[in-house]
Amino acid sequence: MRKSSQKPFKNRILQSSRSKKTRIVLAIDVNDGPPKELSDRATDLIEQTLQWICAVKLGRQTILCIGPERTAELLRKIHGSGLTTIIDDKLNDIDETNAAITRAYHNLGFDAITVNPFTGWKGGLEATFKLAHERGMGLLALVYMSHPGASEGYGQKILSNARSKKTRLEFEIFAERAVKWKADGAVVGATRPSIVLRAKEILGTSVPIFSPGVGTQGGEIARSLKAGTDYFIIGRSITTAKNPGNVAEEFAKASVDLDT
Amino acid sequence: MRKSSQKPFKNRILQSSRSKKTRIVLAIDVNDGPPKELSDRATDLIEQTLQWICAVKLGRQTILCIGPERTAELLRKIHGSGLTTIIDDKLNDIDETNAAITRAYHNLGFDAITVNPFTGWKGGLEATFKLAHERGMGLLALVYMSHPGASEGYGQKILSNARSKKTRLEFEIFAERAVKWKADGAVVGATRPSIVLRAKEILGTSVPIFSPGVGTQGGEIARSLKAGTDYFIIGRSITTAKNPGNVAEEFAKASVDLDT
Numbered sequence: 001m002r003k004s005s006q007k008p009f010k011n012r013i014l015q016s017s018r019s020k021k022t023r024i025v026l027a028i029d030v031n032d033g034p035p036k037e038l039s040d041r042a043t044d045l046i047e048q049t050l051q052w053i054c055a056v057k058l059g060r061q062t063i064l065c066i067g068p069e070r071t072a073e074l075l076r077k078i079h080g081s082g083l084t085t086i087i088d089d090k091l092n093d094i095d096e097t098n099a100a101i102t103r104a105y106h107n108l109g110f111d112a113i114t115v116n117p118f119t120g121w122k123g124g125l126e127a128t129f130k131l132a133h134e135r136g137m138g139l140l141a142l143v144y145m146s147h148p149g150a151s152e153g154y155g156q157k158i159l160s161n162a163r164s165k166k167t168r169l170e171f172e173i174f175a176e177r178a179v180k181w182k183a184d185g186a187v188v189g190a191t192r193p194s195i196v197l198r199a200k201e202i203l204g205t206s207v208p209i210f211s212p213g214v215g216t217q218g219g220e221i222a223r224s225l226k227a228g229t230d231y232f233i234i235g236r237s238i239t240t241a242k243n244p245g246n247v248a249e250e251f252a253k254a255s256v257d258l259d260t
Numbered sequence: 261m262r263k264s265s266q267k268p269f270k271n272r273i274l275q276s277s278r279s280k281k282t283r284i285v286l287a288i289d290v291n292d293g294p295p296k297e298l299s300d301r302a303t304d305l306i307e308q309t310l311q312w313i314c315a316v317k318l319g320r321q322t323i324l325c326i327g328p329e330r331t332a333e334l335l336r337k338i339h340g341s342g343l344t345t346i347i348d349d350k351l352n353d354i355d356e357t358n359a360a361i362t363r364a365y366h367n368l369g370f371d372a373i374t375v376n377p378f379t380g381w382k383g384g385l386e387a388t389f390k391l392a393h394e395r396g397m398g399l400l401a402l403v404y405m406s407h408p409g410a411s412e413g414y415g416q417k418i419l420s421n422a423r424s425k426k427t428r429l430e431f432e433i434f435a436e437r438a439v440k441w442k443a444d445g446a447v448v449g450a451t452r453p454s455i456v457l458r459a460k461e462i463l464g465t466s467v468p469i470f471s472p473g474v475g476t477q478g479g480e481i482a483r484s485l486k487a488g489t490d491y492f493i494i495g496r497s498i499t500t501a502k503n504p505g506n507v508a509e510e511f512a513k514a515s516v517d518l519d520t
Contacts, residue, residue: 031360035328061360064368067327068295088357092350092376094407094477100291100321108324116352118378120409147354149380159417159427167419217354 009112009138010184010208012084017054017231022252024052025086025210027235029059030066038062039070043077048245049238050081052252057086057233058110068108075109084111090142092116095127102128102137112138114187117174118153121181129181138184143199144171146189146213171195175202185210185231190219193227200228214251221254269372269398270444270468272344277314277491282512284312285346285470287495289319290326298322299330303337308505309498310341312512317346317493318370328368335369344371350402352376355387362388362397372398374447377434378413381441389441398444403459404431406449406473431455435462445470445491450479453487460488474511481514 006012017023026049030038046056056078063071078085087110091098098119105113113132119125132139144154153170160168171188178186179202188199190211200209208230213219215237224232232255234248241247266272277283286309290298306316316338323331338345347370351358358379365373373392379385392399404414413430420428431448438446439462448459450471460469468490473479475497484492492515494508501507 029357029360031364059357059360061357061364064323064328064361064364067329068324069327088353090352092352093348094405097289097319097321097348100289100319101324104291104321104324116376116378118376118413119405120407120412122409123407124409124412126409145354145379147380147383149382149384149386152380152384153378156416156430157419157422159419162417165425170416 006136008136008184009084012111013055013138013231014208016082016084020051020054021256022052022054023229023231023255024248024252025055025057025231025233026053026238026248027057027059027088027212027233028239029062029235031059031061031064035066035070039066039074042066042074045239045244046078046081046083049248050083052245052248053083054231055084055086057088059088063087072108079109085109086112086114086138086140088114090114090116091125091128092119095123098125098128099131102131106132106135106137110137112140112184114140114142116142117177117181121177125181133182139181140185140187140210141174141178141181141183143174143178143186143188144192144195145187146191146217146219150189171199172202175199178207179203183207187212187233188229189213189217190221190224190229190232191217193223196224196227196229221251222257225255225257266396268396268444269344272371273315273398273491274468276343280311280314281516282312282314283489283491283515284508284512285315285317285491285493286313286498286508287317287319287348287472287493288499289322289495291319291321291324295326295330299326299334302326302334305499305504306338306341306343309508310343312505312508313343314491315344315346317348319348323347332368339369345369346372346374346398346400348374350374350376351385351388352379355383355385358385358388359391362392366392366395366397370397372400372444374400374402376402377437377441381437385441393442399441400445400447400470401434401438401441401443403434403438403446403448404452404455405447406451406477406479410449431459432462435459438467439463443467447472447493448489449473449477450481450484450489450492451477453483456484456487456489481511482517485515485517
């Protein structure tokens with residue numbers, strides 16, 4: 001279990017990103033093989049890319065397949081390399097369940113968890129934010145996902161004021177919740193740079209933007225970076241490459257291009 | 261792994277419900293203790309309530325704590341008792357991830373999974389519906405959850421037509437998606453009987469309503485049943501009772517009260 005006395009997640013990932021000159025979060029999803037093989041593959045991917053990443057995000061399918069003991073062991077190795085870890089849960093349940101799931105992930109060793117603001121606060125995510133922040137765990141709020149159908153949810157027009165008939169876009173409401181709830185990050189797909197730009201206006205510098213969708217899904221680092229992305233979550237483009245280290249290096253260099 | 265040649269999930273749970281004269285789905289969430297103790301407790305709860313339930317729903321926290329091997333073993337026992345099983349995942353990711361998670365659950369032995377229609381279809385839940393139905397696995401779509409904050413998401417007013425300024429409630433759109441996507445069930449909290457009533461108008465007889473929120477959360481069986489609930493998902497009121505069997509019996513009898 002990670003100690004709550006350490007710095008907040010937001011600061012830890014920023015420090016790692018700056019010292020290693022990379023904004024890349026490696027997304028690892030391994031789920032087609034025996035547990036030991038999968039956790040070995042994950043370890044191997046991290047070792048090959050270690051120099052070029054500032055955090056590791058694991059998918060739920062990976063944990064479902066490798067089980068809690070191997071997950072805890074894998075997280076210990078990742079922490080040993082000085083990296084923070086994110087579980088991509090997209091949490092969206094009632095308070096007691098959310099808290100139990102968050103606690104279980106924290107006990108395994110995760111440093112941060114993704115949550116869906118659609119869940120709402122009272123009896124929903126309130127307990128999770130309280131629990132996670134007490135434990136020094138980070139919370140990344142989904143603001144706009146990277147797939148085409150995301151527009152059916154995150155892109156909906158919401159009637160925010162019945163009298164004035166004023167409408168808001170769902171993701172703008174979610175970005176406001178991320179600020180209000182003191183989230184440690186907001187997830188906005190790199191596939192929609194204009195949305196990244198608009199989300200940044202709301203999030204400012206208090207909530208960094210994590211963008212999935214680069215590479216396989218069609219997003220581009222340069223455009224998304226200009227629009228306001230702080231970290232890129234990249235999986236398949238790196239993990240299925242012949243030489244994951246080389247690809248991670250290219251992405252890492254592109255991700256700090258504007259800084260130099 | 262369950263065979264895809266068997267009857268659809270919807271038919272299996274209906275048959276079980278009718279033959280056992282109960283509409284109760286037992287929700288098991290055990291997550292505070294060593295893995296073996298937790299899975300023993302789950303087995304014990306099922307044995308005590310077996311006569312009065314038609315299915316078992318497991319929470320993600322339970323699986324996170326007991327691990328895949330023990331989950332598979334537990335599911336074999338539940339199936340051995342003639343019950344179907346639901347994993348309460350509230351799936352809301354991109355297609356590849358959704359499919360990988362669904363596959364992992366199906367390989368463990370689950371018969372059905374809950375999904376959040378907010379995710380959208382293209383690149384979202386489309387792949388999951390295809391995969392699950394090919395494998396004879398059921399899909400339960402969230403339509404309105406049971407907690408107070410659910411109104412911030414499921415209760416939002418959506419501008420469905422920009423020209424006519426026509427608005428719809430989010431849960432009505434979700435209920436329509438459940439019908440269109442051929443979901444095997446819709447989840448509507450028993451804490452809001454008027455929403456159950458309205459959802460039923462949209463869902464008709466093709467998509468049965470599963471209602472959590474009875475007991476601890478304040479929902480009542482009789483009101484919800486009249487409004488249109490087909491199955492009640494009940495956890496803590498049964499699992500924390502001194503005599504879970506007796507409480508399950510009471511709920512079971514109340515749940516078929518209108519049938520007699």
